[in-house]
Every structure is written in C-alpha cells, then in structure tokens.
Amino acid sequence: MPSRTDRLLLAALLLLNLVLKCSWLGLDPLFNDEPFTVYWSQQPWKELWAMLATENNPPLYFLLMKAWSTVVPFEEAWLRLPAAVFSSLVVLPLYRIALFTGGRRAALVATLLFTCTNYHYGFAHEVRAYALFTLLTVTSAWLLVRSCRAGVRYTTLLLAVVNVLLVYTHFFGWLVIGLQGVLVLLLPELRGARRSVGIAAAAALVSYLPYLPLFAARMGQSVGQGTWLEPPQVEELYNMLWRWSNQPVLVVGFIVVIAVALWRTKAKDLGLRIGLLWAFLPLFGLFLVSFAVPVFLDRYLVFGAPGFALAVATALGQVSDDRRVTTAIPVAAVLGMAFTFHPWQGKGRDPSKAVEQALRWQEGEHPVLIAPGYFALTYAWHLDKELLRGPKPLELALIERNVFRVDHPDHFVALESDEEAVILVDAASRITDPEQRTKGHLRDHWPRVDSVEVDHKLWVYRFRR
Numbered sequence: 001m002p003s004r005t006d007r008l009l010l011a012a013l014l015l016l017n018l019v020l021k022c023s024w025l026g027l028d029p030l031f032n033d034e035p036f037t038v039y040w041s042q043q044p045w046k047e048l049w050a051m052l053a054t055e056n057n058p059p060l061y062f063l064l065m066k067a068w069s070t071v072v073p074f075e076e077a078w079l080r081l082p083a084a085v086f087s088s089l090v091v092l093p094l095y096r097i098a099l100f101t102g103g104r105r106a107a108l109v110a111t112l113l114f115t116c117t118n119y120h121y122g123f124a125h126e127v128r129a130y131a132l133f134t135l136l137t138v139t140s141a142w143l144l145v146r147s148c149r150a151g152v153r154y155t156t157l158l159l160a161v162v163n164v165l166l167v168y169t170h171f172f173g174w175l176v177i178g179l180q181g182v183l184v185l186l187l188p189e190l191r192g193a194r195r196s197v198g199i200a201a202a203a204a205l206v207s208y209l210p211y212l213p214l215f216a217a218r219m220g221q222s223v224g225q226g227t228w229l230e231p232p233q234v235e236e237l238y239n240m241l242w243r244w245s246n247q248p249v250l251v252v253g254f255i256v257v258i259a260v261a262l263w264r265t266k267a268k269d270l271g272l273r274i275g276l277l278w279a280f281l282p283l284f285g286l287f288l289v290s291f292a293v294p295v296f297l298d299r300y301l302v303f304g305a306p307g308f309a310l311a312v313a314t315a316l317g318q319v320s321d322d323r324r325v326t327t328a329i330p331v332a333a334v335l336g337m338a339f340t341f342h343p344w345q346g347k348g349r350d351p352s353k354a355v356e357q358a359l360r361w362q363e364g365e366h367p368v369l370i371a372p373g374y375f376a377l378t379y380a381w382h383l384d385k386e387l388l389r390g391p392k393p394l395e396l397a398l399i400e401r402n403v404f405r406v407d408h409p410d411h412f413v414a415l416e417s418d419e420e421a422v423i424l425v426d427a428a429s430r431i432t433d434p435e436q437r438t439k440g441h442l443r444d445h446w447p448r449v450d451s452v453e454v455d456h457k458l459w460v461y462r463f464r465r
Helices: 003-023 034-041 045-051 059-070 076-089 091-102 104-115 117-123 132-145 155-168 174-184 188-208 211-226 235-243 250-267 268-290 305-316 324-337 354-361 371-382 384-390 395-398 437-447
Strands: 366-371 403-405 422-428 448-454 458-462
Touching: 003 076, 003 091, 003 132, 003 211, 034 045, 034 059, 034 371, 034 384, 034 395, 045 059, 059 076, 059 132, 059 155, 076 091, 076 117, 076 132, 091 104, 091 132, 091 250, 091 268, 104 188, 104 305, 104 324, 104 437, 117 132, 117 235, 132 155, 132 174, 132 188, 132 305, 155 174, 174 188, 174 268, 235 268, 235 305, 250 268, 250 305, 250 354, 250 437, 268 305, 305 324, 354 371, 354 422, 354 448, 354 458, 366 371, 371 384, 371 395, 371 422, 384 395, 395 403, 422 437, 437 458
Parallel strands: 366 403, 366 422
Antiparallel strands: 422 458, 448 458
16 A cells, blocks of 8 residues: 555645646647547447447547537537546556555656656547546556555456456557566566456457457458558657657657666666566557558557656666665656646647638638548538537538538549639648549649648648639
8 A cells, every 4th residue: 555655646646637637628629530539429329330330449438428528518628628637547557556666756757757748748638549548558557566466356357347448448458458468478576467467358358259340350451451651760769759758858868767777777677677568569569560550650659658657767766876866867857858848839730720711712602622531520620510419410511511521532522614713621631642633633624723731731722713
C-alpha cells in the first residue's frame, strides 16, 4: 500500500492533470477523425453496427460517446471531456508502477514527464479512443506488476477485465496483451505473474470470439490491400522519440541518460528494463512491420509512450552515486519538459476556414465538391453540427445544401453544363486520387482556377468558365 505521503502526491498529481487537461478543451475545432467518432456515435444502432463491420474501430468508444453525448451539450469541449479525464487518470497506475520498481522519486518524475508531454496532451483533447487506450494499457501494466506480490486478491480478475476493455477499445489491444506476455517471459522478477497474464489473455480471447471474424477480415484486408500510410524512413524512429520528449535536445539527453543507467546498473534495474521493453519493443516492432504493412503512426504507438516515461524516470536516478546529482538531473528533466509544454497553443488546425471560404465562393448556388469524401463529416460539423445527428441521412442533407462527396475520382456527381462555377474542397485528396483526376476533370470544363490554402494541406478551389 502507498504511504500517506504517496497518496497525497497522487492526489496532487491527479488534480494537476485534471486542471491542465480539462483546460482549453474547446480551443481547437473538431478535425481529423473526431467528426467520424461523433457522427457514428449519433447513428441508430443498425447503422452503427453496419459501420463497425467495415471499419478498423472496435465498438467501445463509440458506445461510450453515444451515451455521453445524450447528457451533455453537443460541443467540442464537452465531447472531449471523457478523453481528458481518461488521460488524467493515467497518473494513478503509472505512479504505482514506478513506485514499486524505483521508489517515490522515480514515481514522481515519471508522472510529471507524462503530465508535461505535448504528445499525450494532444490525445487528451481528441474525441477518439487513444486516451482511454493509454489508461487501460498502463493499468494493465500495473496489475501485471501487482500480481507478482503475495497476498494481493482479485488482480487476475481485474487484469482480465482490463484486457477485455483493451481489445474492444482498439485492435492494438492485442499487442498490449502480447507485450504483457513478453514482460513475464523475459523478466525473472515478473514470472510470478505468468498465471495471471495467461488467464487474463484467455478471458480476452473468449470475450472476443463474437468479434473475431470481423477482426480477421479487417486484418486480412489491411495485409492484403495495404494501408493509406507509406513505409517509414529510419529518421521516423528518432521523430517518434522526439514527440514523446517535446524537444530534440531533451530526447538526446534522455537517450544518453538511459545509456549511462544501463551501463551503471548492468541492465539489472527492473523499472528500467520494464520501461525499455514497454517503449522500444512496440517502437521497433511496428517500424519493422511497416515495411510489409505500414502502420508506423504516432497515435498507433500511444500505448508504448508511458513506458518511455518510466524508463527515463528510472534512469535519471541511476546516473550517479552522488545524491545531489541524482536530485538535480531529474529536476532539470522535469523543468525541461515543463518549459517546452504548451497546452494553450492548441494544434493550430482549423478546418472551419474551408467552410467559410467555400460559402464565400458558393454564393448560395454553386455546387461544392468534397474530396476525399470522408472529409464531408468534418465539413458538415463546421457547416452545421446538427447535421451529424439530424433525422435525415447526412449525404442527403448535404446534397440539399448543394454539397457533394467525391468518394472516387471516377465516380463523378452530375454537374449541370451551364454551371458558372464549381467549388472543390481538397483535404489532401492525393491519398485517394494520386493522379488528381478530379481536378483534371474540373479544369477541362471550368478552366479558370482560383485557389486558397486555408489550412495545412487543406485547399479550396474555385473552377470557373
């Protein structure tokens, strides 16, 4: 059991995280995949289940948002609040892991490094499952460590419940369960948890049997047809560590500290070994897999990032025998993260500018095309958020406003030949239309082109005669 001091520290850390992560929740408009989550959480059950049969998204977070959105205002900040709370709660199991393996100082440093990471703060402000996935991952790691202690009850049951939630939150939950297996097989200190890990993994598998055919189908499609990502470059390994560390100078310092600690301890420190396996096995594993099936993306590695905080925090206390040094260096590391932490800045993305520009050029009559078609969800949110939960199908509601999806460059909507102008909202359409056939078709019929980059990789074009 944590001491009274540890409980007070945990309460203070949790409060700090809640204050930080519940601030500026509405600073950024919804963008990327957030409108996707919001839209499908508002759909009737039949349509929601049909979508889940064709998408790489397990149902848990959609169900959570479906329930949450019925009791709160339909606004960015309220819809992001669950993610902010889930991210804040991560400090509870992370502190306990570091306390068990490295003592109070390592626990305090690990949680402060996590708190001051722009990377984690970003996921705390997304209507997506990544903050919950992180919380469940760290909780499972704590339960794994806890199960090695004699006299601890219900740990296996709790780990089984967490594992079930993991695989229904994100398909990569199976990677987390695999990571649990690696930890108990490679680390002698965790061998006492093998039985608990085995039972919990079996419970997750049994619970997943109804979903297994869908999971296999989605996996087969990704392997057979590939993903929208490209194989990563070697520098992406460094770039990912950079994201976990806020700034290049910090990541270089952290890598040096870890190397020194490994040399001094002869790689015998449990917290350091757990942290390194937890962080670097997913990092290098997904990097190598991505040359066959590209999956190396910052959000897909969110479950490994807390392990890096644990490894760094543990290593900072192992670089010297001088107490003054092992106090000053962790303080410097935390201050470095704090000074490079900028939660008030937001992500600097504003897709609502595309709607504003399109409406300005549309003049109430010209057709607006959205390419790729999936950006229509984001466009609809910023055009009129009630469209995402209105009684009419979204596509029909947009057509009534003269807005059309371009789901495939060869499947064009019928445009009247006497149209004076056509507006195209291009949200990185090269992903689905690398030859830019859509623009070529429009330019052939409406050769005068105006264009504005309203946001990063977000363009609005006006094609006129």
